[in-house]
Amino acid sequence: MNKNRKKHSDFFKKLKNDYAENLILDTESFPDYARDASEINIKPDAIFFAKNENDIVDVLKKCCAENIPVVFRGAGTGYTGGAVPVSGGLVLSLEKLRKLEIDAENKIALCGPGVITIELMNEAKGHEMSYPPDPASYDESALGGNVAENAGGLHCKKYGVTKDYVIGLRAVTIEGEIINTGYFSNTDIFDLTSVLIGSEGLLAAVIEIAVRLIKIPDVGPTILVAYDKPEEAAAVVAEIIRLGIIPAVMEYMDDDAIDCSNRYEKSIDIKKAKAILLLETDGKNCISEAETIKNICQQHNPVSLIIESDPVLTENLWKIRRNLSKAVKASVKYKIAEDVCVPPSKLPELIKFVSALNAQFPIRVNSYGHAGDGNLHVNFLTDDKKDIENGLIGGGIKQLFKKTLELGGTLTGEHGIGLTKKDFLEMEFTSDTIDRMKDIKSVFDPNNLLNPGKMFSRKK
Ligand SMILES: Cc1cc2nc3c(=O)[nH]c(=O)nc-3n(C[C@H](O)[C@H](O)[C@H](O)COP(=O)(O)OP(=O)(O)OC[C@H]3O[C@@H](n4cnc5c(N)ncnc54)[C@H](O)[C@@H]3O)c2cc1C
Structure with a gap:
């Protein structure tokens, strides 16, 4: 056992005394918590099923004191390896935080991060209102994950994405501090709601979400x-x-x-x-x-x-x-799903490019997506793992990204950067822009304990 694993193991054995029920050390018995919807699979040292906010504050403080990596997890439907514990450590599942209250008079819902997207949609419908962001995973994905990835959906061209509905957040930092933004603090000075939306579990655990609802x-x-x-x-x-x-x-x-x-x-x-x-x-x-x-x-x-x-x-x-x-x-056995986005007027050119790529590529490449906002999901499909390992698919992805950027688009329409796209960040962002984002990461998480090994990881 390497030094880190031994240290983690001793820490978790001690933590088990405080959390006999909700801390899992036999992670082999929970294989789903080693992966998300990407093809990546890495076992954590322990899994913690938080039951309430006090648990989260306490466990994060303890992990912080002992330099233990922590990866937050909603429903594990992410496509970019965001919830995969690359550096081992703790997977902290927020799935049991399922508060769901509708304030019909003010057209607001207060939600725990473990609420499944469709549950909020149905609850809103019961009050004759609508929550429009509807990722195709809406019957599986959790709202905390939707916020962390700024999920879009089939209605996003007309109605916007998750960030257009979140009006406030409560979140816990690695040091166990609670941050209240927007709705939860009456007024913002810096817009921390926006900083946290789309932050892919790198900055803080989202523990409560206030969203606005609209008329059906x-x-x-x-x-x-x-x-x-x-x-x-x-x-x-x-x-x-x-x-x-x-x-x-x-x-x-x-x-x-x-x-x-x-x-x-x-x-x-x-x-x-x-x-x-x-x-x-x-x-x-x-x-x-x-x-x-x-x-x-x-x-x-x-x-x-x-x-x-x-x-x-x-x-x-x-x-x-x-x-x-x-x-x-x-x-197929292996589906490597990319989601690029170009200005809608450039979508025909992108569709043509993917069709030509499919014709000349040794494996199947197909596509579908939200045509209204130029968001195309492009899938590289193979039954042979070697196509991933020998860089064939990586090469195809690079060609796709290059074309997307030439067309004025972005590498991620809605699935985030996570692990699978972090090596391509420099293709889209200048090094100064990346550095400022790394600075924000360091302010929230100076020792790089939250989701290490993903984008913007920098140890001080
Ligand atoms: C069949 C299918 C269809 C999909 N369709 C769409 C689509 O149309 N649009 C779209 O946008 N996405 C889509 N996705 C991708 C995925 O469902 C979304 O990214 C979703 O928002 C992830 O939610 P989750 O709860 O599963 O997050 P997870 O996979 O558990 O986590 C994703 C990231 O968020 C972080 N995170 C999770 N919860 C929290 C929290 N409470 N606080 C802080 N960080 C947290 C994790 O650390 C990780 O980095 C699809 C996926 C599948 C499998």
Whole structure:
């Protein structure tokens, strides 16, 4: 056993005296806590299931005093290895903090970080309100993870992402101090809510989240249109944007992604197509906008066009998109999922690039995403682990990132940087920008104990 592991082991044995029930030392029995939705798997030395805020304060203070690395964890659905304990130490799970209170009068919800996204959405709906950020993982991901990754979703073009709804946070630092921001402190001087959103578990544990809710809008019909050329789908998107229509949903998927979805669960019969768009309008003009979109779709020679208002049948159309991530994963042993984002006007060029990459690359590359805001999920798919180890996939990812940046885009639409993208940071940010972000990390966590080995790790 190396010196660090021995030190960690002694520390956790001692901690077990205080937390007999919620500290797990036999981490082999909890293999899920060594990984997230990326293909990375590293065992922690211990797992702690916090039951309340006092537990978190106490355990963080003790870890800080003994220099023990800590990795926060929500539901472990992250795609970039964010919750994977690269340096061992403690995985601190926030999943049991499940407070969920709605203040209907002020249209606010107060949530624990372990609340699953769909639970907040359903609770808000019960009060005739809506919480719009809806990652495709909404039935699994936790709100703490959504905040830490600034999760987006299918409705993000029109309604924004997590940061557009969080109005305040309570968080605990590695030293066990409690920070109250926004709603929880009445007023902000520095905007610490924004600093913490998207901080990927590097700065503090988010222990309570205040979000604003909105009125449920009227919803128009769901439109599913299929084309035998991806360029036609791209042209439809461009035309809708040109007319100034912002659909509530405008999702794109390519032929390989459609095949995966069909094999996973055939919710509807659609003709073989190279590209599909799933669209929905809402708000007071939802019917007239849907009519305009239908006309645009028809002008581009669709192989099929389905317009559906019946809630049960609509759900079948939605399933094609909602299932996609799991469907693609089920089609292969290793799915390396990237999520790049370009200005929407550049999306056709990016789609063309991915299609050309797929044609010349030795393994399958497919794509789907939120067309409205230029966010494309590009998946490198293989059954052979060697393709990851020998750098083949890494090379493809680098080509994708290079093209994305040339088009004025970003390496991460919504999945964060975590472990998988940290080596590419310099491609997008200047060294001065990275240095200032490292400084912020050092202020919150001077000894680099929170999520070490991820982006911005710098020991003083
Ligand atoms: C099928 C599928 C579909 C997906 N679709 C989308 C999508 O449409 N949009 C999207 O944005 N993402 C998507 N994702 C990615 C993922 O679901 C999101 O990033 C989600 O926000 C992660 O939440 P989580 O609770 O699982 O976080 P985890 O994976 O547990 O953790 C993610 C990061 O957040 C940190 N963290 C977690 N909780 C806290 C906390 N309370 N305080 C501080 N740090 C914390 C962790 O340390 C880690 O760095 C998808 C993933 C899957 C598997």
